[in-house]
Amino acid sequence: MKALFLHTFYYEKGGEDVVFNAERDLLKGVAEIETLTFKNLTGIKGAFSLFFSIWNLAAAKKIRRKIQQFRPDVVHIHNWHFGMGPIAIRVARKMGVPVVVTLHNYRLMCPSATFYGREGIQLKSMEQEFPWSAIRQGMYRNSIVLTFWLSFVNWFHARIGTFAKVNRFIVQTDFAKTVFAGNFLGIDPKNIIVKPNFIPDIPENGVERISEFLFVGRLSKEKGISIMLEAFSKTNLPLSIIGEGPLRNEVEKYCRHHTNISYSGFRDRDYIYFSMKRASALVFPSVWFEGMPITILEAFANGTPVIASNLGAMSTMITDNYNGIHFTASNADSLSDALNRWNNFSVQERMQLSSNARNTYLEKYSPEKNRYQLLEIYRDIMTSNNTHLLAPIKSPTTKETPAVELA
Incomplete structure (x- = not known):
């Protein structure tokens, strides 16, 4: 063909x-x-x-x-x-x-x-x-x-x-x-x-997860940076930010006043994947209609659940309480509630969402x-169109762990 x-x-x-x-x-x-x-x-x-x-x-x-x-x-x-x-x-x-x-x-x-x-x-x-x-x-x-x-x-x-x-x-x-x-x-x-x-699939490397949340992306208004900073400034939950963009000064200002927020600047792909593997969850607070954010696919491939605004592509890529959590876009209080929900999950519940995130990658994005x-x-x-026919295509098989949606 x-x-x-x-x-x-x-x-x-x-x-x-x-x-x-x-x-x-x-x-x-x-x-x-x-x-x-x-x-x-x-x-x-x-x-x-x-x-x-x-x-x-x-x-x-x-x-x-x-x-x-x-x-x-x-x-x-x-x-x-x-x-x-x-x-x-x-x-x-x-x-x-x-x-x-x-x-x-x-x-x-x-x-x-x-x-x-x-x-x-x-x-x-x-x-x-x-x-x-x-x-x-x-x-x-x-x-x-x-x-x-x-x-x-x-x-x-x-x-x-x-x-x-x-x-x-x-x-x-x-x-x-x-x-x-x-x-x-x-x-x-x-x-x-x-x-x-x-x-492409991302190999496991045995990194243990910590309680830190992670943001990876462009530091710009449409990515919901200000909403995220406002929400985390009201908590003691740790947030690590990776990326560059026009709102870098605002990010650095929050880091100076809130010790739970840290900024790493632009980092290479290996560092980002390492950060994803150990993060508790990825935060994706975008306030515009994304096409298909590669960052979310990378998080799923690393078995990292995603806390995302319930808007556009994120509304269908993330299933609430299955491979992540939704919150209302452009609403810092709603993001704070989502973070509290995540914080109240047991270790076993977080592990299940992590497993579900990995399964989502295998089922859809490999x-x-x-x-x-x-x-x-x-x-x-x-x-x-009556053109040359392809030979029958064999559907790919994947090894999956059981998927469970939290009640």
Whole structure:
């Protein structure tokens, strides 16, 4: 089976870039994979690229030539924004090749890609065929003009049926499927498939857990840093913070006044995994709609439960009292209550949640599970498109410990 991966790399490396590379490498050895990539630019060249993204003839010519040379059974598009453009869908379908598109964020429905602007979460874009409210706020790069143009590109392609030509859309969480199922884009909800991201397994190293809570991530407003600091400042519970970002000064200020809060700055992956393995739980207080936070997958792989805001992806990735605890987003008191709940668990109950977190990784986020799901999606659309059929795919098996949800 031959699959052509199409992708536009961001000027600064983004999460979609990581997933594109990971899935390409994942399928090597079980499928013939070739890639065609584009690169977003800045300055005048970037402005021209964004303007012509509505109907990028140069990209279309490259894609057409690649399909003629490679003759793929399926085209898988990861990110077309904005150096490639949605025209990639039309080129592949016109040439008779089925198309899979992974929706890594919510940009098709909101120019910000996250429904998050200067005034916090803005959900009016979910209710509007054309996102005027997002445009008025300049939710894309703080520019009304750029926000309007990006919105118009998506609206135009929805109107002419480009997105309806996609055979399958992949979203990463059940929450994302709910968002896109109620859309104005001409997408048939039956063509939206949930397939999470994955990370390689993380070996056990016998580290004993301590009572410390852990935060790993960017120190920024949308990550809920201020909410977390406020909640922990009212307790004696230890919190270790790893990361960099614009709120570093605020974090350091809290550390000076509250001895239970410590800050390690930016650390390498080995140190982060060591910290996760010994942490009592990971705190994830994000106040915006995340796509699929890799930090949560890493916590689950390390058997670390997650205390997270009950919002967006976290609302479906974390099951309350099973692999973590939910609290109300943007509410420090609710986070304090969640920490108290965790503190009142017995040692056996915490061990069970840790086991459940590890099982969640094995069941949903392992490379083997991801490879199986991705090939099944390809197989399904190839069958419908009467292209070459794959051999039957054997479902991956995993060794699991019994999973229990706390009462």
